[in-house]
Amino acid sequence: xxxIIYMVFVLTAGLVLGILFFGxxxxxxxxxxxxxxxxxxxxxxxxxxxxxxxxxxxxxxxGSWKNLLISVLGFIIARxxxxxxxxxxxxxxxx
Numbered sequence: 362x363x364x365i366i367y368m369v370f371v372l373t374a375g376l377v378l379g380i381l382f383f384g385x386x387x388x389x390x391x392x393x394x395x396x397x398x399x400x401x402x403x404x405x406x407x408x409x410x411x412x413x414x415x416x417x418x419x420x421x422x423x424g425s426w427k428n429l430l431i432s433v434l435g436f437i438i439a440r441x442x443x444x445x446x447x448x449x450x451x452x453x454x455x456x
Contacts, residue, residue: 371421371428375435378417382436383443385410 389406393399414436422429 368428368431371431372435374417374421375432376439376442377435378414378432379436379439380443382410382414383440387443387447 385406389402393402396402418429418432421432
């Protein structure tokens, strides 16, 4: 039972990592377009997002490939959610 609870926690944490990564990417692109120094935004954001994500996956996996796979699944689900949300926001702004 504890293992199932931990797997749900790992999936949720993978979702959070994905939301931070892809939400941060969306935010960065929006800011870089209007910035005087877009390269600074893009490079800085890249290193911050990748660092947070890799450290998160490292601690979530705890040496188990199953935990890593579940957290990556949550990460991919978050990508789908962020794509859906950002498309609907862009469509509302366009109309």
